[in-house]
């Protein structure tokens with residue numbers, strides 16, 4: 574775990590296209606190594622041995638589907654590779670370049686920074702997602718980034734269901750110098766959120782980040798809890814929350830699609846963060862999510878360290894997925 578944010582990486586560009594910086598690129602490409610190795614390996618195997626034919630295109634499709642890019646996207650990209658190249662020998666680099674280009678086209682419209690509106694004080698960010706998706710860690714990393722940008726951040730331990738979640742948030746609070754408003758385990762998350770918003774106002778905080786529980790097993794209860802949190806916060810600020818971030822764990826693959834569907838319905842998600850892209854060969858799921866929902870992707874998590882929350886940059890991500898260097 575690193576204790577300081579990379580100065581290279583913490584300008585006033587929260588979520589902006591900050592991708593060309595070398596340190597950022599290194600973290601991204603090494604984080605996505607498992608995904609790119611799986612896709613790149615398949616591409617090399619396919620095209621170095623034979624000329625392009627139907628069978629090669631089909632196998633390429635399968636490799637892309639295995640990396641969770643989604644069937645439609647996989648078929649479209651493999652089709653693009655085939656265009657005008659049948660019966661020709663193509664290089665792995667050529668295929669990777671086409672892959673990167675096509676993936677970038679899908680990602681460009683969703684690569685949007687998280688804009689903190691300074692007119693909202695505090696700007697309230699509600700963070701939702703299933704347990705274990707990386708919510709608390711993401712909140713910590715985000716607090717570090719915002720604090721490094723000179724913003725005053727307050728954290729609310731709204732996941733009152735698990736004592737460990739409250740403790741974990743407190744640790745991030747200490748690490749980032751952000752006050753944490755927390756209650757007892759099992760307490761009412763909505764009243765905690767209310768208190769936190771009042772406290773954040775009193776402290777003249779710029780941003781309040783609210784953690785929530787994510788027990789999808791009981792959708793009705795979860796919906797009730799999230800709705801109550803929003804209703805109660807609106808008593809303090811009728812415009813809150815100003816952003817609702819859904820944290821998705823890339824390692825769950827296709828399951829991420831149903832999580833986006835459910836949370837969009839119950840929580841009015843305004844943007845996504847995809848975590849654990851470093852721990853999976855299925856990083857293509859981000860492309861499938863982008864193609865299906867078109868929701869803004871603000872950040873990606875490529876490790877557990879404080880620096881491992883990267884603003885989402887379409888071109889860099891596409892090149893990293895395709896395994897293109899630099």
Ligand SMILES: Nc1nc2c(ncn2[C@@H]2O[C@H](COP(=O)(O)OP(=O)(O)OP(=O)(O)O)[C@@H](O)[C@H]2O)c(=O)[nH]1
Nearest residue numbers: 704705706707708709710738848849874875876877
């Ligand atoms: N490798 C890797 N691990 C991550 C990333 N983000 C979070 N994690 C790890 O994933 C685990 C779960 O993260 P949490 O932040 O506790 O997830 P949560 O959604 O808050 O889970 P609950 O506290 O159970 O609600 C932790 O061990 C984190 O360190 C990431 O981008 N990469």
